[in-house]
Amino acid sequence: MLRLSLIPLGLLVLLAGAMFWSGGAVERRADFTFINRGENKTLDLGVMSWMQDIRLAYQLWEGLYTLDPKTLEPIPGVADRIELSADKTVYTFHIRPTARWSDGKPLTSGDFIFGWRRMLEQPGEYTYLFDYLKGARNYEDAYGKWKEALAAWDKAKRQGSKPIAPDFGQVGVEAPDRLTLRVTLEHPVAYFPSLCAYIPFFPQYEPCMKAFAQLDSTGTYIASYDQSFTRPPNLVSNGPYALKEWSFKRRVRLTASPHYWNAGAVQSRVIDQIYADDALAQFRMYEGGGVDWLADVDGDMAADLLDKGRKDLHLIPAFGTYFYDFNCNPTLPNGVKNPFADARVRRAFSMAIDKRPIVENVTRTGEPIATTYIPRGVFADYVSPPGIAYQPQEAARLLAEAGYRGGAGFPRVRILFNNDFTQHGEVAQVIRRQWQQTLGVVLDLEGVEIKVFGDRLHQHEFDVCRGSWYGDYDDPSTFTDVYKSTSDNNNPAWKNTAYDELLERAAVEPDQHKRLKILADAENLMLEDAPIVPLFQYVGRYLYRDNVQGIPLDARQMIMMQSVKVDRR
Amino acid sequence: MFRFLLWRLAQFPLILLIIYVITFLLAWVAPGTPFEQTDRKLNPVALEQLKQQFHAEHWYTFLAYYPVKMVGGDLGPSLVYKGWSVNDILFTSLPISVTLGLFAMAIALIAGSFVGTLAAVRRGGAFDYASLFAALVGISLPGFVVAGVLIVLFSDKLHWLPSAGWGTFRQMVLPAVALSLMPLAYIARLTRASMIDVLNADYVRTARAKGLAREAVIWRHAFRNAFLPVFSFLGPAAAATLTGSFVVEKVFNINGLGQHFVNSVLNRDQTLILGTVMVYSLFLLTFNLLVDIGYAFIDPRIDVTAKAM
Numbered sequence: 001m002l003r004l005s006l007i008p009l010g011l012l013v014l015l016a017g018a019m020f021w022s023g024g025a026v027e028r029r030a031d032f033t034f035i036n037r038g039e040n041k042t043l044d045l046g047v048m049s050w051m052q053d054i055r056l057a058y059q060l061w062e063g064l065y066t067l068d069p070k071t072l073e074p075i076p077g078v079a080d081r082i083e084l085s086a087d088k089t090v091y092t093f094h095i096r097p098t099a100r101w102s103d104g105k106p107l108t109s110g111d112f113i114f115g116w117r118r119m120l121e122q123p124g125e126y127t128y129l130f131d132y133l134k135g136a137r138n139y140e141d142a143y144g145k146w147k148e149a150l151a152a153w154d155k156a157k158r159q160g161s162k163p164i165a166p167d168f169g170q171v172g173v174e175a176p177d178r179l180t181l182r183v184t185l186e187h188p189v190a191y192f193p194s195l196c197a198y199i200p201f202f203p204q205y206e207p208c209m210k211a212f213a214q215l216d217s218t219g220t221y222i223a224s225y226d227q228s229f230t231r232p233p234n235l236v237s238n239g240p241y242a243l244k245e246w247s248f249k250r251r252v253r254l255t256a257s258p259h260y261w262n263a264g265a266v267q268s269r270v271i272d273q274i275y276a277d278d279a280l281a282q283f284r285m286y287e288g289g290g291v292d293w294l295a296d297v298d299g300d301m302a303a304d305l306l307d308k309g310r311k312d313l314h315l316i317p318a319f320g321t322y323f324y325d326f327n328c329n330p331t332l333p334n335g336v337k338n339p340f341a342d343a344r345v346r347r348a349f350s351m352a353i354d355k356r357p358i359v360e361n362v363t364r365t366g367e368p369i370a371t372t373y374i375p376r377g378v379f380a381d382y383v384s385p386p387g388i389a390y391q392p393q394e395a396a397r398l399l400a401e402a403g404y405r406g407g408a409g410f411p412r413v414r415i416l417f418n419n420d421f422t423q424h425g426e427v428a429q430v431i432r433r434q435w436q437q438t439l440g441v442v443l444d445l446e447g448v449e450i451k452v453f454g455d456r457l458h459q460h461e462f463d464v465c466r467g468s469w470y471g472d473y474d475d476p477s478t479f480t481d482v483y484k485s486t487s488d489n490n491n492p493a494w495k496n497t498a499y500d501e502l503l504e505r506a507a508v509e510p511d512q513h514k515r516l517k518i519l520a521d522a523e524n525l526m527l528e529d530a531p532i533v534p535l536f537q538y539v540g541r542y543l544y545r546d547n548v549q550g551i552p553l554d555a556r557q558m559i560m561m562q563s564v565k566v567d568r569r
Numbered sequence: 570m571f572r573f574l575l576w577r578l579a580q581f582p583l584i585l586l587i588i589y590v591i592t593f594l595l596a597w598v599a600p601g602t603p604f605e606q607t608d609r610k611l612n613p614v615a616l617e618q619l620k621q622q623f624h625a626e627h628w629y630t631f632l633a634y635y636p637v638k639m640v641g642g643d644l645g646p647s648l649v650y651k652g653w654s655v656n657d658i659l660f661t662s663l664p665i666s667v668t669l670g671l672f673a674m675a676i677a678l679i680a681g682s683f684v685g686t687l688a689a690v691r692r693g694g695a696f697d698y699a700s701l702f703a704a705l706v707g708i709s710l711p712g713f714v715v716a717g718v719l720i721v722l723f724s725d726k727l728h729w730l731p732s733a734g735w736g737t738f739r740q741m742v743l744p745a746v747a748l749s750l751m752p753l754a755y756i757a758r759l760t761r762a763s764m765i766d767v768l769n770a771d772y773v774r775t776a777r778a779k780g781l782a783r784e785a786v787i788w789r790h791a792f793r794n795a796f797l798p799v800f801s802f803l804g805p806a807a808a809a810t811l812t813g814s815f816v817v818e819k820v821f822n823i824n825g826l827g828q829h830f831v832n833s834v835l836n837r838d839q840t841l842i843l844g845t846v847m848v849y850s851l852f853l854l855t856f857n858l859l860v861d862i863g864y865a866f867i868d869p870r871i872d873v874t875a876k877a878m
Contacts, residue, residue, distance in 0.1 A: 007800070007863055011675045018668035019738070042652065227652030247661040248653055250735075250824045274734065281733040281822030288724065288731035290740075449836065451650060 030253065030272035032548075032564050035282050037296035038420055038450050039249060039275060043230040045202055046118055049125035049489065050454070051470055051557070055295070057199045059254055059271065059561050060237040064093045064112070064181070065197035069563035072554045074197040078107060078238065078261065079181075088188035089134075093181040100259035101205055102242035109175035111238075115204030116173055122224060125488045126200035128481055132192065132507070134172025134184040142166035147221070154218045165221070187508045194473035208236040240266050240562040249275050254561075266562040267550070277420055286543055292566050293551060294543040295559075299423045302541040303364035316540035319378060319555040320470035321370050321479075323534045324415075324431070325462070328494040333461045336411050340463070344402040346530040349464075350388045351395035352438040353431055359536050362426045370534035373469075374479045374523055378555060382476050382516045385524030387534065392438045399439050407440025413463035416456065419447035424466050427535070460493045467491060467532060471556065476519045477506070483526055494531030577858050585850055586636070592846045593632055596839055635843065644844040649836040655844035658829055663848060665735055666818070666825035670810045672745035677752035677806065682799060684753075685760025686792055689768060700757060707754030712813065716747040716820040733822040744821040748814055752806040756799055764795040793867070800864055804857040811849060 036052040048057060058067065066077030076082060079093040099107040119127050120140045130136045149163040172184030185192065195201055212229040213222045228234060235243045240262070241254035252273040256266045274291060276282045279298030285291045297305070297313065305313045326340040326349065327333075339345045355369045368376070371387030396406075404410045415432060417424040425447055432443045443464075448456070456462055469489075471478040481487060484503055485495040502522035509515040527534075540557045550564035638645060644655035688700040707715075723743060724732035734740050767773060768791055776786045815827035826845060833841035 007867065008675065008679050010863075011671065011678060015668065015671040015675050018664060018671050019741070021664040021668070230652070231657075248650070248658045248824075250661055275824065276733065276822045278819070278822055281820075284720070284724070284733040285731070285822065288733065290731055290734055449649075449832075452836065455651070 028270065030270040031268035032270075032293070032561060032566050033272045033274060033291050034293040034295055035276055035285065035291055036273050039277065040246075040252065040273075041451060041454060042227065043235060043243070043246070044225065044227060045115065045199055045204055046122060046225075047124045048199055054199055054472075055559060056252065056254075056273065057202065058239070058558060059241045060235075060239045060243060061199070061202040062099075062239040062260075063196050063198070063202045064095075065193045067197055067558060067560055069550065069560035070552060072552055072556055072558055072560075074193040077197065078203075089185045091183045091185070091192065093183070095179040095181065096261050097179060098261040099238065100257075100261065101236050101238050102257040102259055103208075103236045104259050105207075106178075107203060107238050108178045109181040110178070111203035111205060112181050112201075113173055113175055114206045115202060117168060117171075118204060119200055120171070121221070123488065124200070126198075128484060128487050129195055129198070129200055132185050132187075132189045132195070134186050135170040136172070139166055139168060139171045147216070150216065150218055150220060158218075162220075188510060190512065191473055191475040191477075194475065198473050203238060205236045205238070208234055240560075241271065244270075249277070251275060256562075262562075267565040268561060271561055279422065283543075292544060292548050293564075295557075297541040297543050298421060299363050299365060299541070305543075306365060312543055312545050314540075314542040314544070314553055315365055316542070316553050316557065317368070317375075317555060318470070318538035318540040318557060319375065320468055320538040321373055321375055321534050322367075322427075322466070322468050322536050322538055323370070323373065323532045325457075325465050325467040325492045325532050326530070327460055327463055327465075328492045328531050329460055332411070332413070332463055338463075339402070339404065339410060339413075342402050343529050344398045345404070346533075347388065347528075348395045348398035348402065348439060349435060350530045350533040351391045351398070352435055353533060353535070354390045354392075354434060355535055358427055358430055362423055362430060363536065363539075365539050365541060367536040367539050370537050371527075372523065373527060373532060373534050374476050375471075375537045375555075378471070379474075379476050379516075381513065383520055385520055385527055387527045388530065395438055396440075399441075404439075404441070407442070410439075410441045412442050412444065414444045414446045416446050416448065416453065416462040416465035418450040418453035418466070420450045428466065457491045458488075460491065465491075468538065470538070476516065476523070477503070480506075480519055480522050480526075483531065492531040494526075494529070496525070496529060499525050499529075574858075574862070577861070581851075581854055584854060585847065588850045589636060589843065589847060590632070592843060593635075596834075596837070596842050597628055635840075639843075639847065645840040647833075647838055647841045649833075649838040649841070655840050658841065659826070659844055659848055662824055662826045662829055665823060666811065666814055666827055667852070668741065669744055669748060669814055669817070669823065669825060670807065672741055673748035673810050674752065674803070674807060676745060676749040677756055677810075678799075678803070680749075681753040681756025682760045682792075682796060685757040685799075686764050686787065686795070688757065689761045689764030689795075690787055692765060697761075700761070704754035704757050707750040708758075710750075712747055712751070712816040713820055715750050716744070716817055719743050719747055720820070735821075735823045735825075740821075744817050744823060747820070748810055748817045751813075752802075752810060755802060755806070759799045759802055760795060763798045764791060767791045767795045770794075797864075797868060800860065800867065803863075804853075804860045807856045807860075808853050811852060 036055060038052050040053055040056065041050050042048055042053055043056065043060070045057065045061065048054060062077045064077055064079040065074040067073070068075045078095055078099040080096045081094040083092040084090070095107060095109060101107055116130065119130055120136055121143050123140060127140065143166055146163055146165050153160065153163055174182050176182060189195070209225050209229045212226040214224050214226055215221065216223045231246055232243045237243065240257060240260045242257040243252070244255045245251060245253040254271040256263065256269045260266065274285065276285060279301060282294055283298070283301055286294045302313060326346045327338060328341055329338055330341050332338045359367045359369055371389060372384045374382070374384060376384045400406070415428045417428050419425060425445065428445050432445060435441055435443060457465060457467070469479060469482055480503055482489045483494055483499065484490065485500050499522055502518055502525065506515050506518040506522065509518060540555070542551065544551055547567040548564065551559055644659070647653050647655055647658060650658070684700050688697045691697055720732040720743065723729045730743050731740050732743060773786060773791050776790050777783070812827070812830070814825060815831050818825045818827045826848070829841060830845045830849070833845055
C-alpha cells in the first residue's frame with residue numbers, strides 16, 4: 001500500500017516542481033496590470049510604429065521633450081533648459097545632469113546623436129520625420145547610395161578603390177559637450193517639440209546594442225541589429241521604467257528604474273502587461289479583477305456593455321482612421337496585372353462602399369463615418385476636403401470605363417486583414433458583399449495573425465487590405481506624411497509627385513493658415529486619387545474601474561504610467 | 570532492471586529520429602517550403618543568413634543538419650515570429666503546458682480511482698449510476714463545452730475562481746479540472762470494472778472471512794490489484810492531456826505549448842513545428858518510461874525486462 005500511495009505522491013511532487021518552473025503561484029502582484037492593444041511586435045525604437053509598442057516605449061524611454069501625463073502636451077523631458085534661436089531654426093537642449101540610463105550610466109547628448117544617426121543610416125518607419133533636420137535628407141540619400149556602391153564594389157571582387165562613406169557632419173545635429181545638443185532645422189517647425197516627444201527622437205543606448213550589431217558583407221557598416229538586444233536583460237532604457245521580463249505571448253513586466261531622474265514621482269512601481277489574444281478572455285481577465293485597464297475593448301463587447309450602461313466603459317473619439325488600402329503597384333503579389341494601379345478602379349471601389357451599415361451594424365459604438373483620411377475636427381483651423389461619397393451608379397460606370405464592365409475580366413482578388421479582432425473580418429464581409437453587388441467582382445477574404453499581417457502590409461503583399469493610422473503628434477502632417485512617395489508607411493505603394501510637392505511646399509510655408517490650406521489640398525488630392533478608402537473614425541474603448549487614476553481620456557490614446565495609481569483597498 | 574532502463578533509453582534516439590523524419594517530410598511536402606514561402610518573402614539578406622545557418626540550401630541538407638543543431642540545444646529562430654527563437658517560445662510555454670497536464674493528471678488519477686472504487690463497492694446503487702452518468706458526460710463532452718460550463722458556473726455565477734490567465738494557483742484550477750475530466754472519466758470506469766473483478770476474487774472473500782474490516786480489504790487488498798490496468802492507462806492519458814490541451818489553453822487564455830503546436834502548423838513555421846513535435850515526443854517517451862518503471866514498482870511480480878528482451 002505504501003508503494004501504491006507513492007504514485008500519486010510522486011505525481012504531486014512533479015506537479016509542485018512544474019508549478020515552480022512555470023513561474024506562477026509565488027509572484028508579487030503588479031501595481032498596475034493592463035492588456036495592450038495586441039501583441040508587441042518590437043521594442044527597437046529604430047523600427048517601431050505600432051501603437052502597442054509605442055505605448056510601452058513611452059514608459060521605457062524619455063525624449064528631450066516628454067508628454068504631460070494629464071494633457072499629453074509636450075513638456076521638457078530629459079532636457080531641462082531649451083533655447084531657441086531668433087529665426088526659430090536652432091534648438092539648444094541642455095540635458096539634465098541627473099538623467100541616467102537604467103544601468104546607472106549618465107545620459108549624454110551622444111546617445112541622441114547615436115539614435116538619430118541610426119534612424120538615417122538604417123531607415124525605419126519614421127525616418128521621414130528627420131527630414132526637418134538640416135542636411136538629414138541629403139545624408140540619408142548619400143548614405144543609401146554609398147551602401148549600394150559598397151555592395152557593387154564587393155560584388156566586383158573589390159576592384160578599384162573602396163567607396164568612402166558620406167560625412168555625418170553635414171547633418172544639423174551636434175554635441176558641443178556631453179550635456180548639450182544643438183539641433184539645426186531646415187526651416188522653422190512649429191511642432192518640433194511634439195516631434196522631440198515622439199519615439200523616433202528618443203535616445204538609444206549603443207553599449208547595450210553593440211554586441212548585437214550585424215555587419216554588411218564587407219564588414220564596413222552596421223546593417224542591422226539582432227532583435228535580441230530588445231530582450232531583458234539586454235535592453236537598457238532611460239525612462240521611468242526598465243524592462244524586467246518579456247515572455248513570448250505571455251507577459252511584459254516593467255519595474256521602476258531607480259536611476260530615472262524623476263524616480264520619486266513614479267507612482268506604480270511594477271507594471272504588468274498581460275497578453276491575451278482573445279477578446280472574450282481579455283474581458284474575463286478584467287472582470288476577474290486581474291487586469292486594471294483593458295486598453296482596447298473588442299467592439300462587439302463594447303457595444304453590448306454600452307447597451308447595459310456600464311460606467312467603467314470609457315469611449316473616446318480617437319486620433320485615428322480605419323480605412324482600406326489598395327495595392328497601387330503595377331502587378332499584384334501573384335504576378336497578375338494589377339487593376340488597382342488604375343485610379344478609376346480605385347475610385348469605383350471607393351464609391352461602391354456604403355459605410356453606414358459598417359458603423360451601425362458592425363462597430364456599433366458611435367464611430368463617425370469617415371470620408372476623409374484625417375479625422376474631421378481634430379486639428380484646429382484645418383478645413384477637411386469633402387472626400388468621395390457613396391455613389392453606386394457612378395462606381396459601376398467608372399469600373400466599366402476602366403474596362404471591367406460588370407466586373408467582367410476582373411481578377412479574383414483578396415481582402416487581407418488581421419484576425420485578432422473579429423470586427424475586421426465582419427467589416428471585410430460587408431465590403432465584399434457591397435463590392436460584389438455593386439461592381440460584380442468576386443473577392444476572397446484572408447484573415448492572418450497580426451504579426452504576419454504587419455509584415456505583408458509593409459512588403460505590399462496584398463491586393464486590398466485593412467489599414468489604419470493614428471496620428472502621432474499635433475499636426476495634420478502626422479497623417480499626410482504617411483503617403484509621401486518615400487514614406488516607409490506608404491503601404492499601398494502609392495506614388496504621386498504632385499502630392500509630394502504639396503507636402504514639401506507646406507513644410508516650408510511659414511504662415512500657419514496657408515500651410516494648413518496646402519495640407520488640405522494635399523489630402524484632397526490623395527482622397528480623389530483613392531489609394532485608400534476611409535471608412536470610419538476610430539473610437540477608443542477603455543475599460544477601467546474607478547479605483548484607477550491617471551489614465552488620460554485623450555484622442556491619441558497614449559498614457560504615462562508613472563502617473564497611474566490603482567487603489568487596491 | 571538497470572539493463573531494461575538502458576535498453577529503453579537506447580531506443581529513444583531511434584524513435585525520435587523516426588518521428589523527426591516523418592514530421593519533417595510531412596511539413597516539407599505541404600505547399601510552401603519554410604524558406605521560400607509562396608505568399609511571404611523574407612528579407613533576402615536575412616534569408617541567406619538563415620539558410621546558411623541551417624544548411625537549408627537543399628531540403629536534404631536541412632534534414633541532415635537540423636538535428637545536429639537540435640542536439641546542441643539550439644532549435645533555431647522561429648520563421649514566422651521574427652526576433653523570437655524556438656527556444657524562447659518553448660521556454661515560456663512548455664512549463665505551463667507541463668504544469669497544466671500534470672495537474673490534470675493528478676486530479677484524474679486521484680479522483681478517478683476513488684470514484685471508480687466507490688462505484689464498484691456500491692454497485693447498482695445511486696452513486697454507481699450517478700458516476701456512470703458523470704463519466705458518460707466526461708467522455709462524450711468536448712473540452713471546450715466543459716470549459717465553458719465551468720467558467721459560467723464557478724467564475725461568472727459563483728465568483729470563486731478566475732476564468733482566464735495563468736500565474737496563480739487559483740487560475741490553474743479551472744483549466745486543470747476541464748482538462749482532467751476525460752481521463753478522469755476513463756480512469757473511473759476502468760477502476761470500477763477491474764475493482765468488480767477483484768472484489769469477486771477468492772482472496773478478497775478470504776480476507777473478509779478472516780474478519781478484516783471492509784474498508785481495509787477494499788483499499789489495502791483489492792485496490793492494489795484493481796489499480797494495475799488503470800496505471801497502464803496513464804501513458805496514453807498523458808499523451809491525450811498534453812496534446813489535447815490546445816482547446817483548454819485557448820478557452821482559458823493560457824499561453825502554453827498547445828497553441829504553438831497548432832499555430833506553427835497553420836503558419837508553416839518549420840522550425841517551430843519540429844521543435845514542438847520533438848519536445849512533445851521526448852516528454853511522452855519519458856513519461857511512458859516512468860509509467861513502465863512505476864508498473865514494476867507497484868507490482869514486483871511484473872517483470873518489465875521480459876517485455877523488452
